[in-house]
Amino acid sequence: MHEKMETVLATVMKQVTPKDDERAKMNALAKKLERRVASASKRLGVKAVVRVEGSVAKDTWLSGELDVDVFMRVSRSIPRESLGTVCLRIARKATEGSKQIERFAEHPYLEAIVEGVRVNVVPCYAVKRGEWLSATDRTPFHTDYVNEHLSKRMRGEVRLLKKFMKGTGVYGAEIKVGGFSGYLCELLILHYKTFTKTLEAFAKHRQRIVVDIEGFYENRENELLLLFDEPLVVVDPVDRARNVASAVQTQKLYNFIAAAQAFLRRPNAEFFYPTETTAFTAEKMEKGLKNRGSKIVFVVFDGIKAVPDVLWGQLYKSQRSLRKLVQLSDFKILRDLAWSDEKNSGMFIFELEDCCISPVKKHLGPPLDKQKECEKFVTKHMNSKDTVCGPYVENGRWVVLVRRKPTDVCDLFRQRLEDGGRSAGVAEGISQVLKKGFRVLANEEISDVYETNAEFALFLTEFLQGKPRWLESRSTRER
């Protein structure tokens, strides 16, 4: 192994492995939480098997980054529709007095901050393997599978992989991130054995990556290809019909591949512990936006209410629709992104070559062999007020130069979002918010928001730089 690599990995390994006192504290907390949830469910008259799952149960958690997942397995007699609400009530009771945040995966669950540690209280059904009723039913089986197969050495490798993914921004299965889950990391180490070999496998990725630890599809590759169409397929060892990596966004997969390639070429602890971004001063930001050359347009709205996973689903869906709208209106998008503080404010951000485009465009008509359509086209445009030139024949079809509207992307947003933007494909939840009002700001017009919102300031600073963080630090070193 690369000498530098060895040093880097040894250092990181030391830092991510939980210390003894940390373990003791964690164990005490886990036990306490199990007890509390069990007694709360008893008091509320719900029969439940309570057990800590996740990284704590599998001993793959990172020192200093403790997350406790407490699962309550309940009877199939509770209807699916009320599973969430029933268990939310238990969870709220069990973590009374702590800060509580409602979260949403397939059904709602509770996040609470207990003794400074993030705790998730999640319901699932007590079912036999394969008879899944809800998505979380598999979790206890995942815990058991990993504990049975993952050696102590491998748990260290999982820690390295998780920390690398966190440092490069691809860790986390929540909708906002769309990255790699902890269980996915564990399966990758089970398959590739070490952190380095996992990175090597992804670095040399060409088309799809397929991992099938249990060999469910041995000699039946075609079946596998028909079942899963994602670029990364990791067959769940406890459920052959499920791709553990199905929620990994293509963009995150590519980011991981690029980071893996870069790390293998130049091993550095920065990949695991990236330098914190410092937001530009307001002056620097304003100057940067003025001199950038491109135009950045912000659609800003307040008053969002949905829980994060729902919110991000709506934001991403709306962003994709708006992207299409902007492209179909002939504006050239360089980059685009959605942003939210998850509490109140949301934003769609488009970086464009230009805000304004020509008031004239070429409008292609039918080919000459469609005579009826041609007659209609010519008659319509011949004396139209919007016709700038023509109609004339070009490359075997009728063509006309016509006035284009709108020519300013800000007007486009104002016009199409005024009624909530449902017709432009904005998701229902966001549409409700937009109806109450929104602002369209271009370039330095965002300064007010920038100066008053530190979280957004950090985000925008990173957006303007646009480099992966690990590359940012390489450029600083080499400059």
Next chain:
Amino acid sequence: MHEKMETVLATVMKQVTPKDDERAKMNALAKKLERRVASASKRLGVKAVVRVEGSVAKDTWLSGELDVDVFMRVSRSIPRESLGTVCLRIARKATEGSKQIERFAEHPYLEAIVEGVRVNVVPCYAVKRGEWLSATDRTPFHTDYVNEHLSKRMRGEVRLLKKFMKGTGVYGAEIKVGGFSGYLCELLILHYKTFTKTLEAFAKHRQRIVVDIEGFYENRENELLLLFDEPLVVVDPVDRARNVASAVQTQKLYNFIAAAQAFLRRPNAEFFYPTETTAFTAEKMEKGLKNRGSKIVFVVFDGIKAVPDVLWGQLYKSQRSLRKLVQLSDFKILRDLAWSDEKNSGMFIFELEDCCISPVKKHLGPPLDKQKECEKFVTKHMNSKDTVCGPYVENGRWVVLVRRKPTDVCDLFRQRLEDGGRSAGVAEGISQVLKKGFRVLANEEISDVYETNAEFALFLTEFLQGKPRWLESRSTRER
């Protein structure tokens, strides 16, 4: 037949058929020219068979639009390189005292204005059918073939077709026009029998049109498709290897098809006798250019020398190269055209959505699986002065936002044409002219040229309207 159609065709037929006195005058002129060319060649010691060919010999000329083609068939002992020069000398002698213009097809020939009639004196070799040495050798065979097969009635139909093509701007095989030759019109009538049936055949055109009067390729369609790849193929009855329509530009073919469709739907004498365009006043033109919305850029140069066919070949070739240059520089072209008065001035004209484009563009790098190229790309752009944002990963490849130069199409022309523009694909002859100087004018900056050049003024007026003339008159009628 459509009643209106009948009336229109009868009227036009009467106008295009030469009157008796016109015929008599023509015959006398033809005889005189034959005599003069014969004696001139004798005096210069060149053995030649002299005969009038073309529309006069085939009785397919249009009343009031007489052109006399005098051919001199010379011995194969004259080398090909000197055929032009030798016969030019004879032609100059034979038309001494008349206005003379040197023309060029495959080799040079002379155009002279004799008694107000355009006369072409053209050399060719006296060869047997099939043993062609130069392109004009076939002409006497064409005359004989047409005279043998074309009935008197059909000659009238040819006159209608020619006049229709002239009126709709698609007649003439010279490079400038790239349209239908007289011989091509005759073959079309031989095949389709009447003017109307010819129009009907083209009007319902879907893919290729193939006419093979002599049935050279009967049951050997595949061979024909391999030999000829033009969208209109009319096999020469005197040379099965030649497509008589090979010089017809696709654009002219489509213009003819559109005109044929329109005429069949709304027969009108305007197609044959279009209203003359009246140039806009200077004020109207200036206002029109200012309010148009699009941007029109003119590259203006003086001092051209080449004969028209050579000149237009160079202009079109250069125009195609510049079109590519402009497109590759990311400007959006609406239309473009070359113009010349054939005496001194030339122009490349580009109508664009905008003169100026964003100073920032997205530059796509290699896909992630090309690791070496990626490393080079990232290292190059990471700290480059021209990098605005990134590099970052998008859709599985590295991407960077970079400064674009130039952002003004006028600068692009000035920079790339300063040295004559050979590297931008400008033809040698035009390049020599550009080296001595040129101007790049945008929109109303062309006003000076417009006011001082009536021919250009007419051209620009039509260019701005952009409609086929037959459609122009329809819009006026229906408005």
